[in-house]
Amino acid sequence: MKTKLLDFVESASLKKEMPHFEIGDTVDVHCRIQEGNKTRVQIFNGTVIARGGRGINETFTVRRMVGDEGVERIFPLNSPNVVDIRPIRSGKARRAKLYYLRNRSGKGVRLSHRHSTHTVSK
């Protein structure tokens, strides 16, 4: 009963529609950022290497290479500041957490393409 009521309160903050994406997908994350008084949408592109948490605390980790430096960002899935998540390309992944990509560099970070229906072309 208690959990039910807590879930009910949380549900008001959850997103109604959630784009479908999988581990290994290359995604564009549209996030709202504030600069002074202006807000604008910034796109962070990279590979989804992990999903964690549940309910309101659910997060996903996106990794991209900038030069030869790896950059990872953890986004709260239900944050209103994460405006949109667009899967661009589906990658072949055999596990739920792709932390092994951290130890790779250059061409090694690429995942082989997997045919899928949920990705949207740019």
Add this chain to the structure above:
Amino acid sequence: MSMLLGKKIGMTQVYDEEGRMTSVTVLQAGPCKVMQVKTPETDGYSALQLGYDDVKKSRVKKPAAGHAGKVESTAKRFVCEWRLGEKDQVELGPGDDVKVSIFQDVRYVDVAGTSKGKGYAGVMKRHGFGGFPGSHGTERKHRAPGSIASHASDRGHGGNLKKGKRMSGRLGGVRVTSKNHRLLFIDEENNLLVIKGSVPGPAGGYVEIRRSKTHRQKEK
């Protein structure tokens, strides 16, 4: 009249209108029953007595059942009085139900409950003393209170301890009022109040919720 009795359901998080994550406490408040209306003529002071949460039928004591029976109610586990001033106007009578809707235009609330018992606690936990360094020659007294008095009589205590000297002892398990919680959301269907921040006591503990006394209740 702006008081309710309720139960702490637990804590969670929500996003506010600006997209910031906020820690909130969910309280189940009411419906409360007005068990008795006390008046200066009969009781010497005026107050409303509220009751919340039913007692299991087989565990009801006869005096409690009799008291509740006067307003045709079942016996309540948590009974509390809302003291009224001379000028307070009350439309509620004995036997009326009080629901979360009375907080409709309230923006800030105070919550009183019994804090979690911490047992016998030292001065650092109990009074926020600084303790001693972890190293640099400190031995066997990292969390000690330090000096508590001197032999000097010119401090007004003649070599005795000053009364009320803060020391280690029982912590928690007492009534604590937590003030000025922003009331974020009211759900009349489930009798829920969602307020910002944490309140005293465990999940499932009884709390009294009042309209905030000190905070200016600005327009919502």
